[in-house]
Amino acid sequence: MTALLSLLLLGFLLSTVAPGRLARARWAEREPVLALCVWQCLVVAVLLCCLLSLLLAGAAALPELRTLVFSGAPHGVEAAYGLAGREGWGRLVAGLLAAGGLWTAYSLTREVLAARALRGRRQAQLDHRAPEIPPQLKTRRKSAGRRGGDRERLVVLEDASPEAWSLPGPGARLVVTTQALRQLTDGELAAVLSHERGHVRARHHWLAQCAEALAAGFPGVAMFTAFRDQVGELIELAADDRAARLHGRLTTAHALVELNSGRGVFGPCPSPLSSTRAPQLTAQAPRRVDRLLAGEPRLPVDHRLRLTLAALAAPTTALLLAAAPGLTALLRLG
Incomplete structure (x- = not known):
């Protein structure tokens, strides 16, 4: 039972100690893509601990399952797990973990279906409201999309508010209002579209849906709540960085300010039609502008490598703990 207890302890430590330290890490704003990778590795490691614990607990509870799990293993391997x-x-352990696993699957399915239905309604609303792209915009559209192709459909929406957003999924759309077209320069428009295109092409909506499902399914688990909040912030920073690399930090910052002029506080361009971003992100935009203007350099390559290896160590440790008794038995037999 040592492997089972070790996995449960590792999952507990990763879900209680690591999230707080990661959320306070100052390097995350400089490397949002790497921070997203670290968060995903952490969550995967915790879920992996639960899954492997469920397998071992089920093998302890059901002799038939134990025989199946260790079928073909050399003599002494099964006994090493105790x-x-x-x-x-x-x-007891298998029942609790199985209930958690079923609830996780239900939460993910519910979130995906709800998001898909919401996107369908918003796409239908856009089809009803959006006019054809005017001829004078085609040159600007070509300029804004000349880097990296133009796979997403650009939709112009008649609206007095300067806004821009994206609708991900099949037939992804980049939406910009007519007021935004009046206020933004060509470079700023290109930066805004690059930001939204970054969300679509990086499949940020998938990550946000998984984070939301875990947080909603397990509201008492602080790790999943922190994961959802951090993902909401980091995907915006990652998209900002993409736009800044292509069109400059100053231009991207100006575009962000222009899109939120007259609101009293900068925000991530929420729209009743199509924004899927959390309302609490509205207050984050001033920090995003300051970050773009500050232009802090990226972390050194060796620092990024160490962080990447540390992130990968979490799920790797879970696998090693599960396999350790069997590997020890095989070494003894050898």
């Missing part, structure tokens, strides 16, 4: 005679403990 699962025999632990049926009562195994049933």
